Amino acid sequence: MAEKKVKQIAIYGKGGIGKSTTTSNLTAALSLAGYKVMQFGCDPKSDSTNTLRGGTYIPTVLDSLRESTIVKPHEVIYTGFNGVYCVEAGGPAPGVGCAGRGIITAVELLKKGRIFEELDLDYVIYDVLGDVVCGGFAMPIREGIAEHVFTVSSADFMAVYAANNLFKGIQKYSNSGGALLGGVIANSINAPYAKDIIDDFVAQTQTQVIEYIPRSVTVTQSELQGKTTLEAAPNSAQAQVYKRLAEKIAAHTQSKTPKPLDVKELRDWAAKWGDNLLALETGEIRSEAAGI
Amino acid sequence: MVVNLKSHQSENRESRLGSITGYNGTLRDLHTQSGCGGPQNKERCFSQASLCNAACALGLTSFIVDAVIVQHSPSGCAVTAMTVSNATDQLAATINLDNSKSAYVCTDMNEADTVFGATENLRKVIIEIHKRYQPKAVFIGASCVSGVIGEDLESIARELHEELGIPIAPIHCEGFRTKIWASGFDAAFHAIINHIVKPPQKKTNIVNVINFFGGARKEITEIFSRFGVEPLFIITNTTVEQLSKLSESVATMSTCGTLGTYLGSGLEEAYGVPYIRSLQPHGMAGIESWLGELGKVLHKEKEVAEYLAEEKEKYLPKILEAKKKLTGLKAVIGMGPAFNFNTTRALQELGIEIEYSAAWHFDKQYDDSKAPNAFQYLVENSPNNYKMSVSDLQNNELLNILNTVKPDIFFARHTGSAVWAMKLGIPAICLYDEYAVFGYKGLYNFANAILDSVTNRSFTENLAKRVKLPYTDWWFKQNSDYFLKKEEVNNA
Numbered sequence: 058m059a060e061k062k063v064k065q066i067a068i069y070g071k072g073g074i075g076k077s078t079t080t081s082n083l084t085a086a087l088s089l090a091g092y093k094v095m096q097f098g099c100d101p102k103s104d105s106t107n108t109l110r111g112g113t114y115i116p117t118v119l120d121s122l123r124e125s126t127i128v129k130p131h132e133v134i135y136t137g138f139n140g141v142y143c144v145e146a147g148g149p150a151p152g153v154g155c156a157g158r159g160i161i162t163a164v165e166l167l168k169k170g171r172i173f174e175e176l177d178l179d180y181v182i183y184d185v186l187g188d189v190v191c192g193g194f195a196m197p198i199r200e201g202i203a204e205h206v207f208t209v210s211s212a213d214f215m216a217v218y219a220a221n222n223l224f225k226g227i228q229k230y231s232n233s234g235g236a237l238l239g240g241v242i243a244n245s246i247n248a249p250y251a252k253d254i255i256d257d258f259v260a261q262t263q264t265q266v267i268e269y270i271p272r273s274v275t276v277t278q279s280e281l282q283g284k285t286t287l288e289a290a291p292n293s294a295q296a297q298v299y300k301r302l303a304e305k306i307a308a309h310t311q312s313k314t315p316k317p318l319d320v321k322e323l324r325d326w327a328a329k330w331g332d333n334l335l336a337l338e339t340g341e342i343r344s345e346a347a348g349i
Numbered sequence: 350m351v352v353n354l355k356s357h358q359s360e361n362r363e364s365r366l367g368s369i370t371g372y373n374g375t376l377r378d379l380h381t382q383s384g385c386g387g388p389q390n391k392e393r394c395f396s397q398a399s400l401c402n403a404a405c406a407l408g409l410t411s412f413i414v415d416a417v418i419v420q421h422s423p424s425g426c427a428v429t430a431m432t433v434s435n436a437t438d439q440l441a442a443t444i445n446l447d448n449s450k451s452a453y454v455c456t457d458m459n460e461a462d463t464v465f466g467a468t469e470n471l472r473k474v475i476i477e478i479h480k481r482y483q484p485k486a487v488f489i490g491a492s493c494v495s496g497v498i499g500e501d502l503e504s505i506a507r508e509l510h511e512e513l514g515i516p517i518a519p520i521h522c523e524g525f526r527t528k529i530w531a532s533g534f535d536a537a538f539h540a541i542i543n544h545i546v547k548p549p550q551k552k553t554n555i556v557n558v559i560n561f562f563g564g565a566r567k568e569i570t571e572i573f574s575r576f577g578v579e580p581l582f583i584i585t586n587t588t589v590e591q592l593s594k595l596s597e598s599v600a601t602m603s604t605c606g607t608l609g610t611y612l613g614s615g616l617e618e619a620y621g622v623p624y625i626r627s628l629q630p631h632g633m634a635g636i637e638s639w640l641g642e643l644g645k646v647l648h649k650e651k652e653v654a655e656y657l658a659e660e661k662e663k664y665l666p667k668i669l670e671a672k673k674k675l676t677g678l679k680a681v682i683g684m685g686p687a688f689n690f691n692t693t694r695a696l697q698e699l700g701i702e703i704e705y706s707a708a709w710h711f712d713k714q715y716d717d718s719k720a721p722n723a724f725q726y727l728v729e730n731s732p733n734n735y736k737m738s739v740s741d742l743q744n745n746e747l748l749n750i751l752n753t754v755k756p757d758i759f760f761a762r763h764t765g766s767a768v769w770a771m772k773l774g775i776p777a778i779c780l781y782d783e784y785a786v787f788g789y790k791g792l793y794n795f796a797n798a799i800l801d802s803v804t805n806r807s808f809t810e811n812l813a814k815r816v817k818l819p820y821t822d823w824w825f826k827q828n829s830d831y832f833l834k835k836e837e838v839n840n841a
C-alpha cells in the first residue's frame with residue numbers, strides 16, 4: 058500500500074484577524090466532510106484549538122519538553138469536536154525565552170515521532186501566530202513542512218501589510234522547497250469596498266481570494282459557548298460559508314509563488330485606496346458602504 | 350572619555366576604539382590610515398576559527414581567588430573552564446593562596462531552557478553555588494544564547510545581591526557582540542568597576558598593576574619599595590576584598606596596554622585614580638617610560654632615575670655585548686597588539702630586524718582617545734617600515750607569512766602558534782611569561798634566550814623534517830592577504 062500523503066496547510070495572518078476562528082471552523086468542516094484532520098496551534102498563547110474542545114486549554118508539546126526530549130503522543134494530542142486531533146505547540150511566558158525556537162522545536166518533535174503517519178491523517182492545519190517576526194515563525198513554511206499557505210486578511214491596511222510581509226517570506230523560501238501560497242481567506246468582508254480592496258490586492262500580488270467570509274454575530278455566539286460555528290450553529294448561513302471554504306481548500310492542489318509589493322508600491326497602493334475611500338465618503342461615488 | 354560606566358555593558362572595541370581584525374600593509378601605512386577616520390576593517394571571505402571574547406572575560410575573572418563564575422550558556426561555551434581550572438589551582442598553590450571559594454560552573458542551557466528562558470535555573474545555580482563555596486562574589490557570564498533570547502541577567506543579579514549580600518555581577522560577553530576577543534577583558538572590567546569596586550574610604554600607597562599572572566611579583570615589589578609604594582597585581586590571585594579597594598590606590602599601571610585600558614581609564618574616570626599611560630616595561634625604553642611616568646605621578650622622579658641608572662650600569666654593557674651577536678637577525682613576530690609593539694621595540698634594541706609583524710587585532714586608540722604609545726613609538730622610531738598584518742590569529746595567514754619571509758626566528762606569545770613556526774623549521778620563542786623582557790635585566794636574559802634558540806636548531810630542524818603541514822602548495826603561493834575582501838567594509 059502506497060503511503061498516503063498528508064496534506065499540510067499553514068494559516069498565517071495579522072494578530073487578531075481571525076486565524077484561529079477560521080482555522081477551527083475549517084478543521085471542523087473538513088472533519089465533517091469525512092477527512093482525518095489535525096489542528097496544530099503554533100502560538101505560545103496556545104488558544105488555537107479552544108473552540109474545538111469546548112473552550113478548554115490542553116497541555117502543550119513544549120510543556121512535555123520540560124520533562125523529556127521525546128514526546129509521548131498521548132501527552133500532547135487531544136481529540137475534539139467530531140474526533141479532530143488538537144495539538145498546541147505552546148511556548149514561553151510573554152517576555153522570556155524564545156517563542157520562535159519553541160515553534161521549531163515543537164514541530165520537529167512531532168515530525169520526529171512520525172505521528173502524522175501513524176494517525177493516518179489527511180490534513181494537518183497549522184495556525185501560526187501573527188506576523189512572521191523571526192525565523193522561528195517561518196518554520197512551517199520552510200523545509201517543506203506545509204505545502205500550502207493561506208493567509209487570513211481583512212481589508213484593513215495593516216492586515217494587508219502583514220499579508221504582504223508573509224508573501225515576502227514565502228517568496229524567499231520558494232526556491233528551496235518551502236511552502237507556496239494557496240491564496241487569501243478574506244475575513245470580515247461585509248462592505249463592498251472591502252471586497253474591492255482585497256480583490257485589488259490579490260490581483261497586484263498575483264494570487265487569489267479562496268473565499269470571502271462575512272463578519273457574523275453567529276461566530277461570536279458560538280465562541281461564547283466555546284464552540285465553532287459548525288458545532289454550535291451547523292445550519293446557519295455562516296456555517297455554509299466555512300463548508301464552502303473547506304471544499305475549496307480540499308479541491309485546491311496548485312499553490313504559487315506570490316509577487317509581494319515592495320515598500321513603495323505598497324504605500325502607493327494604500328494611498329490610492331485612501332483617495333478612493335475619501336471620494337466614496339464625500340459622495341463622489343455613491344455606495345451603500347458610505348456609513349463606515 | 351569613551352568608557353561609559355553608566356551602561357550595563359561595555360561597548361565593544363570595534364565601535365569604542367575603532368579596532369579591527371583585518372588589515373594588510375605596513376607599520377606606517379597603518380598609522381597613516383588611522384589618522385583619517387580609518388583604518389577600515391577588511392572582512393575575510395574565508396576565516397579559520399577564532400576565539401570568543403567570553404574566554405578572555407571569564408578566563409581572567411576566574412583567577413580571582415574567592416569568586417565564582419557562573420556561565421549562563423550551553424556547556425560548549427564553558428570550554429574555558431577546562432583551561433583555567435588547573436591553572437588557577439596551580440597558581441594559588443605556588444603563592445600559598447586559599448582558592449577553595451572559587452569555582453567555574455555553567456548552567457548548561459539546553460533546548461527547553463532556550464525556549465522558555467532559564468533565569469530561574471540560573472538563580473538556583475547561584476544559590477547552590479553560594480551554599481557550597483561561600484564565594485565573596487559571583488560573576489554571571491553571558492553567552493550568545495542568553496543574549497539572543499534576552500535573559501534578564503541584571504534583575505537576577507540585583508535580586509540575588511539583596512538576598513545573598515554579596516556582589517553578583519553580570520559580564521556581557523555574548524560571543525556575537527564582537528570579533529575582538531579583547532573586548533571580553535573590557536566586559537569583565539566593566540562588571541568589576543560597577544559591582545565590585547567601592548568608593549574609597551581612604552588613600553593607600555598601593556599601585557594597581559594590571560597584568561596576567563604576576564610573574565615578577567618579587568622584583569617589582571622590591572623596586573616599588575624604593576619609591577615608597579606597594580604593587581597590587583590584579584586581577585589574578587586577588588581577593589574580592591582587595592578588588593573592592595582599587596579606588597583607594599595612588600595609581601594604576603599595566604603590563605599590557607590592551608588588557609589595561611578599560612580598567613585603568615575606568616578607575617580614573619570613576620574615582621580619579623591616575624592611569625599611567627606609558628610604554629610597557631619591555632626592554633630599556635620600556636622600563637624608562639613605565640617607571641618614569643610612575644615617578645612623575647608619585648613625585649619620585651629622583652628615586653626612579655637612580656634606580657634606572659643602577660640597572661643601566663649593571664646591564665647595558667652586557668646587553669651591548671649580546672647585541673653584537675644578534676644584530677642583523679631577521680624576525681617575524683605574531684602577538685596581540687600590545688605585546689607585539691612592546692616586544693618589537695625590545696627586539697630592535699637588540700639590533701634584530703623585524704621583517705613582518707602580525708597583530709591579533711589593532712586598536713586605533715585606547716580609552717584616552719590616543720593611539721597606543723607603543724605603536725606611536727614604533728611609527729616614530731622603527732629603523733624600517735616593516736610589513737604588518739592584522740588578523741584574529743588566522744593560522745593559515747601566519748604560516749603563509751612565515752613561509753614567505755623565512756625569518757631567522759619567530760616570536761610568539763601563545764604556545765600554539767610558536768610550534769607552527771617550528772614545523773616550518775623556523776626557531777621560535779614563546780614569550781608566555783609577560784615579564785620575560787622586563788627592563789634591562791629582562792632584555793639581557795631575553796638576548797641570551799634568542800642566541801640559544803638560533804644556535805641550537807636541531808630540534809626545530811628535525812621536527813620540520815617529520816611533519817606534514819595541512820596547507821597546500823597552492824596556498825603558499827598566494828599572498829597572505831588572499832582572503833581579505835578587496836572592497837573596504839566599515840565595521841562599526
Ligand SMILES: Nc1ncnc2c1ncn2[C@@H]1O[C@H](COP(=O)(O)OP(=O)(O)OP(=O)(O)O)[C@@H](O)[C@H]1O
Nearest residue numbers: 072073074075076077078187245271272273276280
Ligand atoms: N468572521 C468573523 N465574524 C465574527 N467574529 C469574528 C470573525 N472572525 C474572527 N472573529 C472574532 O475575532 C476575534 C479574534 O479572532 P481569532 O482569535 O480567531 O484571531 P487570531 O487571528 O487567531 O488572533 P491571534 O493572532 O491573537 O491568535 C475573536 O473573538 C473571533 O470570534
Ligand code: SF4
Nearest residue numbers: 155156157191497498
Ligand atoms: S525574535 Fe524570534 S528568534 Fe529572537 S528571541 Fe524572539 S522568538 Fe526567538
Ligand code: SF4
Nearest residue numbers: 401426492493523524
Ligand atoms: S558565547 Fe557564543 S561565540 Fe562564545 S562560545 Fe558561546 S556560542 Fe560560541
Ligand SMILES: [Mg+2]
Nearest residue numbers: 076077100105
Ligand atoms: Mg489565534
